[in-house]
Amino acid sequence: MKPQNQTQAERLAELELLANETGLLDELKMRQRVEIDKRRMELAAKLDALPNPERELATLAKEAARVHAAREKAAAEDREADRLDKETTGRLVMATMMKAGERQHILTELERAAPPELEDALDDLSLADNLLRSAFRVDEVAGRNWLGQRVKKVTSNLDGISSARKQIADAQQSIRELARDGRTPSVAMVSRCAEIVEAALQLAFEFIPVKLWDLRRSKPLSDIVAEVTGYAE
Structure with missing residues (x-):
């Protein structure tokens, strides 16, 4: 039996000697190496898994x-x-x-x-349009309603004159188109032009007296305008 007063160093020395004798120390070292190799392999795998910086930079470039x-x-x-x-x-x-x-x-x-009659027709239509503008008027009539109250009624020929001027504008366009038709004989052009003017002046003659219109080539224009402006007064 070993003495109880044996020191710790002595006990460790005995254990090491025992391990050497039984082969336990070599086995322990082997296990440690296996664990270390396993860890190294794990680290190597992690390193391989990391992207190659040079390759990545080359790809990006x-x-x-x-x-x-x-x-x-x-x-x-x-x-x-x-x-x-x-x-x-x-x-x-x-x-x-x-x-x-x-x-x-x-x-x-x-x-x-084009025949000169077409230009004359355009001049006549232009004159009629000017006279229609001069013929515009607004009338104010005083009276009483059915209750005996004093009222004022305002009337205007604006709508009628606007319609007449629209017809004249359409006629002017038709005559210009007729003048540009090189396939229509002159006689037919003059006849068609007269029809266009006659139709266009129908509404205008409601505001321009026909007798006054017939004097357009022999009477000063200012006199005609003055009479049209004061028509029906």
């Missing part, structure tokens, strides 16, 4: 270059499209102006070649 190139290409295409748009629009404007000018030139020639 490649993507940035691709996007930049695509943007530059799109910008160049946009500039080219804008240039083509302006160029095409300019050609369209020039062609339109040339065609419009050519058309207007032909129309002007047709109007100049």
